[in-house]
Amino acid sequence: LALPALAAALRGGAPLPRALRRVVTRRRPCSLSATRLPGFEQKVPKLRRAVVPPAENADGWCLGRESVENALAELRAGRPVLVTDDADRENEGDLIFAAENVTPETIAFTVRHTSGVICVALPGSRLDELHLRPMVTRNEDPKGTAFAVTVDLKGGDVTTGISAADRARTIRALADPAAGPERFCRPGHIFPLRARPGGVLERGGHTEAAVDLARLAGFEPAGGLCEVVRDVDGEMSRWDDLRTFAAEHDLVLTTIADLQAYRRAVGDVPAPPQPAPAKGLARSAATRMPTAHGPFEAICYEDPAGHEHVVLVTGDLTSTDAPLVRIHSECATGDLFGSRRCDCGAQLQRALGDIQEAGVGALVYLRGHEGRGIGLRAKLTAYNMQDTGLDTVEANVHQGLPSDARTYEAAAAMLLDLGLDRVRVLTNNPAKCDALEGLGIAVTERVPLVTIPHEDNLAYLLTKQRKMGHRLGLPDEDVADPGYAENAPAAAKRPHRLAR
Secondary structure, eight states, rough: OOHHHHHHHHTTTOOOOHHHHHHHHOOOOOOOOOOOOTTTHHOOOOOOOOOOOOOOTTSSOOOOOHHHHHHHHHHHTOOEEEEETTTTTTOEEEEEEEEEGOOHHHHHHHHHHHHHEEEEEEEEEHHHHHOBBSEEEEEEEEOOBBBBBOEEEOOOOOSSSSSSHHHHHHHHHHTTTOOOOOOEEEEEEEEEEOOOTTGGGTTTHHHHHHHHHHHHHSSSSSSEEBBBBBBTTTOOOHHHHHHHHHHHTOEEEEEEHHHHHHHHHHHOOOOOOOHHHHHOEEEEEEEEEETTEEEEEEEEETTSOOEEEEEEEOGGGHHHHHHSEEEEEOOOOITTTSSSSSSHHHHHHHHHHHHHHHHSSSEEEETTTHHTTTHHHHHHHHHHHHHHHHHHHHHHHHTTTTTTOOOOHHHHHHHTTTTOOOEEOOOSSSSHHHHHHHOEEEEEEOOOOOOOTTTTTTTHHHHHHSOOOOOOOOSSSSSSTTTTTHOOOOHHSSSOOOOO
């Protein structure tokens, strides 16, 4: 009877009966919280200016080798660790734990202090065993995170799948080689991620870090991860927040840069078996191709995504221990139209000449790498942004795209199909050598591929040197050294040896 009387009083504007006034006024307004929005912005301290991790030293260490070794010890003891990525990437920290021995207590702690979207990073071979397909056919994630279909464990003590105990059971089962696809229902509350085969040496992401850390700690290559957020406002925790959080909870803190340096210094992590090239790529055609630099054999490969890659081969690849190889990313503007915004076209021509001069070698031309993997339209948009003052990295990020989305699985598969597992690589980018190493290709030497900068591409080249680690030997100034062209390395000024 109270509700009809209350409604009638409100419609007519009459005062409430005394009994209803007591009912209505008894409840006090809720205090503001992170989930109650009115006036929230006045109650929360402003975000502090993000502090970036310390710079890497000459050997690639950030916090030091001890930080990785301590993290591995913590994982073996069943405790999570805190891992940050590069300041130019996400500048975020993830709680990472070994999937094989995770407990409900670890999950409860993770849910309390993170976004709550708990993921499990797994090798592609394990996801294939479990018949876990990609979540979407076209991945538009700016960082290329490879989400698979979500899952829960079936049966047993699992109820709804969302509790800390249920999620811990699901995560442990994902890491259990004996658990087949029939053990899981789809969708669920755990987000599997497909890690790149080369780990952090191929992609410097938390997905690959979780798998590498679990494997290095002696567990199955499966790691749980979730992004740490600030209690006060739910924003992502940055470097200064993460250091405080680690100290408060006695967590070991390390960085992906340290994990990369550790892998290079200590030795490679045993990688999961690579699929035979026939499963991923297929030779579709081959022909003789005379060029201005000399004759090549052109071999076309098709990959499952529909890209048609080309390898130009000269000489007998089996006649030398480590042939000279160039892995060249597609660049229509530079390679086809001679754009002076980049050095791609000049590098392509010089590489062809250098390989011919060596007598034995191959140039792998990778399709799908336009604009470092963002596509032609986005690259042209980035050019407009560069004309307003952004650099090549900032222009990609401003569009919500990764600074470099390229992967090299196809290149490694083609080299292996050609019988090459040891190569000398023509490149100024050490990260490309690291990626090939992580994919089973031994790089015996990085051979510089030097071109002379000019006014149209100098800013672009300086950005690659400063922000992307390319070894270009440029003066680190905002303007070109007037004498650089005259004093450039001899390799840059040496004319190509053209076939007559």
